[in-house]
Amino acid sequence: MPKTGKVEYERRIFAVQGWIVEGVQSSLIIQQVLSQGWCTSIRQAERMLAEARKRWTAHEANSIEERRLLKIVELKHLKRTLKPEYKGTPAGLRSQLQVDKEIIKLEGITPTKSKDDVPDHITEVKITIVRANRNNPTAGQSPAAPATNEG
Numbered sequence: 001m002p003k004t005g006k007v008e009y010e011r012r013i014f015a016v017q018g019w020i021v022e023g024v025q026s027s028l029i030i031q032q033v034l035s036q037g038w039c040t041s042i043r044q045a046e047r048m049l050a051e052a053r054k055r056w057t058a059h060e061a062n063s064i065e066e067r068r069l070l071k072i073v074e075l076k077h078l079k080r081t082l083k084p085e086y087k088g089t090p091a092g093l094r095s096q097l098q099v100d101k102e103i104i105k106l107e108g109i110t111p112t113k114s115k116d117d118v119p120d121h122i123t124e125v126k127i128t129i130v131r132a133n134r135n136n137p138t139a140g141q142s143p144a145a146p147a148t149n150e151g
Contacts, residue, residue: 016033020056075099079096
């Protein structure tokens with residue numbers, strides 16, 4: 001097998017990184033690398049996979065902003081690759097909406113809600129539960145409002 005050029009090797013590493021992003025299992029990636037003739041042995045394929053992972057993790061650790069952008073790309077890919085039998089079904093639409101919500105959160109289109117987002121004029125909420133007794137309909141009423149029995 002002739003030696004692979006730098007450009008071709010980089011293209012192959014990029015393809016392997018794409019499979020990693022898609023969540024393909026390592027054993028399947030190695031099988032694919034071997035079936036495409038990129039490597040002649042399992043050991044070489046494992047080294048190529050390790051190199052792709054090393055570059056991916058180095059790239060992923062760069063900054064939070066880049067990681068956020070990569071997650072958005074991953075979610076968009078997940079949305080695009082929805083199986084055809086689920087497209088248009090209620091379950092498929094729910095899945096797409098969940099992915100859209102995550103993308104919106106990551107893009108910062110709508111602010112996330114926290115405890116600090118409560119308006120200042122709302123300081124306390126008091127709830128009073130009044131329950132009437134079946135045997136004594138006046139039980140549970142406040143003493144300030146006397147019961148009237150008309151009838």
